[in-house]
Amino acid sequence: DTAVSQTPKYLVTQMGNDKSIKCEQNLGHDTMYWYKQDSKKFLKIMFSYNNKELIINETVPNRFSPKSPDKAHLNLHINSLELGDSAVYFCASSQDPAGRGEQFFGPGTRLTVL
Amino acid sequence: QKEVEQNSGPLSVPEGAIASLNCTYSDRVSQSFFWYRQYSGKSPELIMSIYSNGDKEDGRFTAQLNKASQYVSLLIRDSQPSDSATYLCAVNGRNTGNQFYFGTGTSLTVIP
Numbered sequence: 001d002t003a004v005s006q007t008p009k010y011l012v013t014q015m016g017n018d019k020s021i022k023c024e025q026n027l028g029h030d031t032m033y034w035y036k037q038d039s040k041k042f043l044k045i046m047f048s049y050n051n052k053e054l055i056i057n058e059t060v061p062n063r064f065s066p067k068s069p070d071k072a073h074l075n076l077h078i079n080s081l082e083l084g085d086s087a088v089y090f091c092a093s094s095q096d097p098a099g100r101g102e103q104f105f106g107p108g109t110r111l112t113v114l
Numbered sequence: 115q116k117e118v119e120q121n122s123g124p125l126s127v128p129e130g131a132i133a134s135l136n137c138t139y140s141d142r143v144s145q146s147f148f149w150y151r152q153y154s155g156k157s158p159e160l161i162m163s164i165y166s167n168g169d170k171e172d173g174r175f176t177a178q179l180n181k182a183s184q185y186v187s188l189l190i191r192d193s194q195p196s197d198s199a200t201y202l203c204a205v206n207g208r209n210t211g212n213q214f215y216f217g218t219g220t221s222l223t224v225i226p
Binding site: 033040041042043044045048056058090100101102103104105106107108 | 145146148152156157158159160163165200202206213214215216218219
C-alpha cells in the first residue's frame with residue numbers, strides 16, 4: 001500500500017484556471033505538509049497541518065488554499081493559476097508535529113501552466 | 115543568507131570512491147538534521163538523520179554533525195552508480211517554527 005499518495009501525478013492547464021491537488025496518507029500521522037519544488041530543485045515548504053489545524057503558513061499567494069477534511073487528507077486548491085506556479089508539488093507527512101522526525105513524501109504532482 | 119546551504123555540484127566520483135557532501139545552516143538552535151536522496155523525477159527519501167554532535171554510521175553512509183560550526187556532512191563509502199542522485203540536506207529548529215528547511219541539493223554522479 002502506498003504510504004503517501006497524491007492525485008493527479010501530472011496536471012497541465014491554462015493560465016487563469018483553478019485546480020486542486022489531493023493528498024492522502026495511510027501512516028496514521030498527525031502532521032501533513034505541502035512543498036513546492038521549482039525547476040532548480042529547491043524544495044520549499046508552503047503549509048503544514050497538524051490534526052487538521054494549520055500550523056505553518058509560509059509566504060505564499062493567497063491564491064493557494066489548503067484544506068484538511070481529516071488528518072489523513074490535505075488538499076491544495078490553487079485559484080487563477082499563473083505561469084510561475086509551474087513546479088512539482090509534494091505532499092508529505094510525519095508523526096512529530098515539531099518536525100523533528102522523518103517526513104514521508106508523496107510521489108509529487110507536476111503542474112504545468114501554459 | 116539562506117537557512118541551509120549546499121554546493122549544488124555536480125559532484126562526480128568514480129565507482130568505489132568516497133563521496134563527500136557538505137551542508138551549512140544558519141539557525142544556531144537547530145536540533146534535527148536530515149539527509150534525503152532524490153532520484154530524477156522521484157520524491158525525496160530519507161537516508162540519514164542525526165541529532166547530536168559526532169558521527170552516525172549506517173551501512174555505507176556516515177553523517178557528521180558539528181553544531182559549533184553549524185555544519186553537517188554526508189559521506190558515502192564505496193560509491194555505486196545507483197548512488198547517483200541529488201542529495202538534499204534538511205534542518206529543523208525551534209527558531210524556524212519547527213519546520214524543515216531544505217538546501218538546494220547536491221547532484222552526485224558516480225562514474226562506473
